[in-house]
Amino acid sequence: xxxxxxxxxxxxxxxxxxxxxxxxxxxxxxxxxxxxxxxxxxxxxxxxxxxxxxxxxxxxxxxxxxxxxxxxxxxxxxxxxxxxxxxxxxxxxxxxxxxxxxxxxxxxxxxxxxxxxxxxxxxxxxxxxxxxxxxxxxxxxxxxxxxxxxxxxxxxxxxxxxxxxxxxxxxxxxxxxxxxxxxxxxxxxxxxxxxxxxxxxxxxxxxxxxxxxxxxxxxxxxxxxxxxxxxxxxxxxxxxxxxxxxxxxxxxxxxxxxxxxxxxxxxxxxxxxxxxxxxxxxxxxxxxxxxxxxxxxxxxxxxxxxxxxxxxxxxxxxxxxxxxxxxxxxxxxxxxxxxxxxxxxxxxxxxxxxxxxxxxxxxxxxxxxxxxxxxxxxxxxxxxxxxxxxxxxxxxxxxxxxxxxxxxxxxxxxxxxxxxxxxxxxxxxxxxxxxxxxxxxxxxxxxxxxxxxxx
Amino acid sequence: xxxxxxxxxxxxxxxxxxxxxxxxxxxxxxxxxxxxxxxxxxxxxxxxxxxxxxxxxxxxxxxxxxxxxxxxxxxxxxxxxxxxxxxxxxxxxxxxxxxxxxxxxxxxxxxxxxxxxxxxxxxxxxxxxxxxxxxxxxxxxxxxxxxxxxxxxxxxxxxxxxxxxxxxxxxxxxxxxxxxxxxxxxxxxxxxxxxxxxxxxxxxxxxxxxxxxxxxxxxxxxxxxxxxxxxxxxxxxxxxxxxxx
Numbered sequence: 235x236x237x238x239x240x241x242x243x244x245x246x247x248x249x250x251x252x253x254x255x256x257x258x259x260x261x262x263x264x265x266x267x268x269x270x271x272x273x274x275x276x277x278x279x280x281x282x283x284x285x286x287x288x289x290x291x292x293x294x295x296x297x298x299x300x301x302x303x304x305x306x307x308x309x310x311x312x313x314x315x316x317x318x319x320x321x322x323x324x325x326x327x328x329x330x331x332x333x334x335x336x337x338x339x340x341x342x343x344x345x346x347x348x349x350x351x352x353x354x355x356x357x358x359x360x361x362x363x364x365x366x367x368x369x370x371x372x373x374x375x376x377x378x379x380x381x382x383x384x385x386x387x388x389x390x391x392x393x394x395x396x397x398x399x400x401x402x403x404x405x406x407x408x409x410x411x412x413x414x415x416x417x418x419x420x421x422x423x424x425x426x427x428x429x430x431x432x433x434x435x436x437x438x439x440x441x442x443x444x445x446x447x448x449x450x451x452x453x454x455x456x457x458x459x460x461x462x463x464x465x466x467x468x469x470x471x472x473x474x475x476x477x478x479x480x481x482x483x484x485x486x487x488x489x490x491x492x493x494x495x496x497x498x499x500x501x502x503x504x505x506x507x508x509x510x511x512x513x514x515x516x517x518x519x520x521x522x523x524x525x526x527x528x529x530x531x532x533x534x535x536x537x538x539x540x541x542x543x544x545x546x547x548x549x550x551x552x553x554x555x556x557x558x559x560x561x562x563x564x565x566x567x568x569x570x571x572x573x574x575x576x577x578x579x580x581x582x583x584x585x586x587x588x589x590x591x592x593x594x595x596x597x598x599x600x601x602x603x604x605x606x607x608x609x610x611x612x613x614x615x616x617x618x619x620x621x622x623x624x625x626x627x628x629x630x631x632x633x634x635x636x637x638x639x640x641x642x643x644x645x646x647x648x649x650x651x652x653x654x655x656x657x658x659x660x661x662x663x664x665x666x667x668x669x670x671x672x673x674x675x676x677x678x679x680x681x682x683x684x685x686x687x688x689x
Numbered sequence: 690x691x692x693x694x695x696x697x698x699x700x701x702x703x704x705x706x707x708x709x710x711x712x713x714x715x716x717x718x719x720x721x722x723x724x725x726x727x728x729x730x731x732x733x734x735x736x737x738x739x740x741x742x743x744x745x746x747x748x749x750x751x752x753x754x755x756x757x758x759x760x761x762x763x764x765x766x767x768x769x770x771x772x773x774x775x776x777x778x779x780x781x782x783x784x785x786x787x788x789x790x791x792x793x794x795x796x797x798x799x800x801x802x803x804x805x806x807x808x809x810x811x812x813x814x815x816x817x818x819x820x821x822x823x824x825x826x827x828x829x830x831x832x833x834x835x836x837x838x839x840x841x842x843x844x845x846x847x848x849x850x851x852x853x854x855x856x857x858x859x860x861x862x863x864x865x866x867x868x869x870x871x872x873x874x875x876x877x878x879x880x881x882x883x884x885x886x887x888x889x890x891x892x893x894x895x896x897x898x899x900x901x902x903x904x905x906x907x908x909x910x911x912x913x914x915x916x917x918x919x920x921x922x923x924x925x926x927x928x929x930x931x932x933x934x
Contacts, residue, residue, distance in 0.1 A: 239876070246880055252880065256884075271833060547877075551881060586863050586870045588867070590831055606767070613730055626733060627733065630725055634719070634736055643691055646692055664873065665872050668875055669879075672906050672910065675695060677692050679695075682702070
C-alpha cells in the first residue's frame with residue numbers, strides 16, 4: 235500500500251491540476267470566513283457547540299436510550315450495530331424481508347466507513363447514489379475525496395466524459411447545468427423504481443426520537459420519502475439532547491462546510507411514511523473505543539462539515555485520495571490511526587502541525603493536538619523504520635550530553651565549510667531534492683567569543 | 690540558532706543588552722526537544738524536555754527569553770504533555786518564559802528603541818504557525834473577528850524608521866516547513882513553500898522578516914534553489930540596525 239507521501243507526490247505531478255484543486259478548496263474556506271462574520275458571536279457559538287457535544291458524549295448512554303425509547307414510540311424501528319459487519323447485515327436483512335432489488339442512497343459517510351454499497355452489491359442488489367457528487371464517483375468506482383464535496387478532485391470536463399460513458403450525454407459537453415439536468419433525468423428513473431432508500435443522519439434528537447438530515451440537492455428527501463422502506467444509518471455520536479440544541483449546530487454546519495447560511499434542505503423525519511417502514515441503525519463500530527480514550531474522545535464531536543479539510547494546506551495540495559482512510563484530511567487523520575496504527579500511521583505525519591484545522595473546527599476539536607498524540611503512539615507501536623529510530627536516537631543522545639552536542643555542532647560547521655554545498659545536497663535526502671542547505675556563516679558561539687575578545 | 694542563524698541570536702543578545710537587561714546564556718542548552726516530540730519519539734522527547742526544564746529552572750533569572758516562537762510554543766503548549774499539567778517547577782518555568790516579541794511588547798512594554806533604528810527596506814512578514822496559532826503573535830484568520838489588531842512583529846518593525854511593510858494576501862498560510870515534515874512529505878512541503886514565496890513575490894517584497902528562523906531554513910533553501918533572490922532577516926536583526934551608530 236502506498237503511503238500518503240508517495241500518493242501526494244503522484245498527485246503533484248500534474249502541478250496545474252494540484253494548484254487548481256488548492257484554489258477550488260480554498261475558495262470554500264474563504265466563503266466560510268465571510269458567512270461566519272454574519273453571526274454576532276461565531277466564536278461563542280463554537281464554544282457552546284463544543285460544550286453541548288462534550289456533555290452529550292459524557293452522557294451518551296442516557297441520550298441513546300432516550301432516543302431509542304422516543305423513536306420506538308413514533309413507530310420507528312431501532313437497531314443496534316456493534317460493528318460494520320452487524321450494520322451491513324441488519325440493512326441487508328431489512329431489504330431482503332421486503333423483497334428489495336433496487337436501493338437508492340443519499341450521502342452518508344458512515345455507509346462509506348462500513349463499505350455498505352460493496353456488501354449490498356455482492357448480495358445482488360443494485361445500489362444507486364443519488365447525491366450528484368457521489369453518483370459521479372460511483373460511476374468511476376472511486377471513493378469520495380472530500381467528506382462534503384466528494385467529487386471535488388474532478389474537473390467539469392472530466393465529469394462530462396464520465397457522463398458520456400455512463401448515461402450517454404453528448405461527447406465533450408462539460409457544461410455543469412446541462413450535466414446536472416442530465417443527472418436529474420437519469421436519477422428520477424432510479425428514484426421511482428427503488429424499493430429501499432438509505433440515508434445518513436446529521437442529528438438524532440433524544441428528546442423527540444426524530445432524525446434530522448441536512449442536504450443541498452433534495453435527493454435525500456426523495457430517498458427517504460419515495461420508497462416504502464427507509465433505513466437511516468446513524469453513528470452513536472450523532473445524538474443531541476433536545477430540539478433546542480439543534481439550532482446551534484445548524485447555524486454552524488453549513489457556514490463552516492460550504493459558506494452557506496444553511497443547507498438548502500434541513501429535513502426532520504419523525505415517523506415512517508403511511509404504510510411504510512422506517513428503521514434507524516445505531517452504529518458503534520469502534521466509537522465506544524474512542525469514547526474510552528481521554529484525549530481521542532473529542533474526535534467524536536465532529537459534525538462532518540469538512541472545514542478542517544478546506545483549510546488544510548496538505549489536503550489542498552495532495553488531494554483526498556492521497557489519504558488511505560475513507561475520511562481524508564485532519565479529521566480523517568485523527569480518526570484513522572486509532573482504528574489501525576499499522577495501516578494509517580502515515581496519516582498523522584501528513585501534516586505540518588500548522589493547527590489551522592483546530593481554529594476552523596466549529597466544535598473545537600483540538601485536531602493538531604490529536605495528530606501530535608497519534609505520532610507518539612505511532613512510534614511506540616514501532617510503525618517507524620529502525621534506521622530513523624537509530625538516527626533520532628543518536629541526535630537525542632547528543633542533545634542530552636552538552637559536550638557531545640557541542641562537538642556535533644562544531645563538526646557540522648567544519649564539514650559544511652569544507653564540502654561544497656552541491657555535494658551535501660546530494661546526500662540530504664528529501665531536503666536536498668527541492669532545497670539548498672542554508673549558507674553557513676559564523677555560529678553564535680563564535681560571534682559571542684569575537685565580541686568578548688574585542689572588548 | 691547556534692549553527693545556521695548565529696547572527697539572529699547575536700542580534701537578540703545585543704538588543705536585550707541595549708535595553709538594559711543582563712543577559713545570561715545557558716551553556717548546557719541544546720534543544721527544547723521539539724524535533725523528537727513532533728516526530729513522535731516520546732521517550733527521547735521526554736528526556737530532553739526534562740533536561741531542558743531542569744537546566745533552565747535551575748538558573749537564577751527572572752525571565753527566559755527565546756527568539757523562536759516555535760520553541761516557546763513547545764515549552765508552553767507541549768511540555769505539559771510530557772511533564773504533567775500540575776508540575777510546579779514546570780509552571781514556574783512556563784510563566785517566566787517568553788518569546789522575544791512578547792517579551793519586548795508585553796513584559797518590557799517598549800514603545801521606542803533607545804537608539805535611532807533605521808532600515809530603509811520594503812519587507813514582508815512571515816509568522817511561523819506556532820507563533821501565530823499557539824502564541825497569538827498575530828491574529829489568526831481562522832478566528833472570526835470583526836476587527837483585527839496589528840501583529841507583534843509589525844508593531845516592532847514600526848519602531849524602526851524608513852521601513853515599509855508590504856501586506857500579504859493570505860499571511861496565515863503555512864509555508865510547509867513543519868520540521869521533519871519537510872523531509873518526510875518533501876513534495877507537499879515544496880509546493881507549500883513555493884506558494885508561500887509566490888505570495889511574498891506578489892506583494893513586491895524581496896525581503897522577508899520573521900520572529901522565527903526555523904521556517905527560514907526551508908524558505909531560504911527554496912529561494913536559493915529556485916533563484917528567487919529573497920533576503921531573510923530575523924526581526925531582532927532589523928531592530929538592531931543603526932544600534933552601533
